[in-house]
Amino acid sequence: MADTLATDARTADSPLLEESYEFLGDGDIPCSRYTSSTFARQEFERLWARCWQWACREEHLPDAGDNYVYDIGPYSVIVVRSDEDTIEAFINSCTHRGTRILGGEGTGYTTQFTCPFHGWSWSLDGALLELPGRWDFPHVCEESHKLQPVACERWGGFVFINLDPDARPLGEYLDVLPAHFNHFPLEQRRIRAHVQKVLPANWKAAQEAFMEAYHNFETHDAPNGANAQYDVFGKYVSRFIHTIGNYSPESLSDYPGDKWRAPPLTENEMLQILSVFGLDHEDVPEGETARAIAARDLRVRLGKSWGVDLSQASDSLMLDSIEYHLFPNMFFFPGITVPMVYRFRPNGEDVDSSLFDILILEPLPEGARHPEPPEPVHLTAEQSYTEAEVLSWLAPVYDEDTGNLALQQQGLKSSRKPGITLGNYQEVRIRRVHLTMDEFMAGDE
């Protein structure tokens, strides 16, 4: 894997050449973490109420008064641009009798916040404005009944919130992300598509289906599942780099059957697999590789279509599935052709289902203003990703990725074996999340 990146026609950016794996243990992870309502309740109290999580993109809030409601389990937060330079967050709850102030999740706009029950209102910075029947509330003061603030910081064009009143700064939590993404600025991208789907499994089982490429052979019937590098950069950040457009038949030596192995794929056959990206070449010229040709075609085609200069982008950045994970539930892809952001979270308070947000983040020309983000496409658990046309070639892949989840959630409940078993290398990122979660659940974080 590392050899591929080091010998590409256009060598990978320095963060992609780093390797950072360590053995983190091989004990089983209890199945009850995925199935127990008691554990899920504890997660709301000890994890979701205390960790950083992105709520929206800055482009959702271009003007003062723009707001975004973000729901996580039993909690709801209002994120608002209170003036041109300030984005703040508040608990979405009236300080009178607790009523939720703004309705469903997503974008909104208002010049002030008003509770729909008795009409108490607050300015965009949370200060108490109007209190109808003021004479009856001599015990209420502006300070005691302002909107309840929530920690709010920005990185990479994302707005993060943390419900913990004593939250440590976001910067301490991002580990290597700022240094690595200096090479791949996500703030210089716009939301091309947003798809949100209900998945029929616990949020951890759902996200773990996206944390390894080990499943590629069986789930996707694809040749390059073992062709990935796994890195752990600290308690909160991990990564895989899954190279696209090449593979090693040797890595499949103990896989069942001869498919993909004997005979090995030729460079032309590899290019055929890459043609889903839309390439100009149909054949690989003598002395070239499918990977180099595909990257070259895509630099030209995508750069032209977006008005962005991709001439310096490495082969790896152009093609590979490069996936950074930020604890507990966020994924950022710096890639150009594989440019996603994922977020997994509980679906309300249901332990058996989750919400999966996919954003496609497209590079923006230098100096261009972010256009208005598209409304999310909502899919139920029963719907196919192919109903979201914006996902194009990715849709059937997501159907395959999520097609095992109902089976896994059901199987976790009927298993007599008390825990799931993880591979030491290919599934190390999953273990890292559980280790950090242990600290949150013990109250050490």
Added chain:
Amino acid sequence: MSDSTSVRVASLRQLTPGKTLCVDVDDREVLLCHTPEGIFAIDNLCTHSAARLCEGKLKGVRVFCPLHGAAFDVRDGAALTRPAVRPLASHRVTVDGDDISVTLTPQVVAGG
């Protein structure tokens, strides 16, 4: 029978995509909304406390009241979030070249 008559109210050039424009039709304030799905017309006054929606904001196919943040679907006037619960009247729009015309929906008598 002015209620069923199509009236030219604005030119397409006046209505930027993603923006709204308030026009008077037969002494009634009507909000034109230029959305990604086309141009729609609804009453301009919020059904909750009569704030002028032209001072709010259009996002996609929803318009937000500036006063309390209530959302309406501009395609049919449906009230989407509290504190608004009653829908806005929605009016038929036709675009002919550069001309935007509106056919008013008859006004509902309060309490009727």
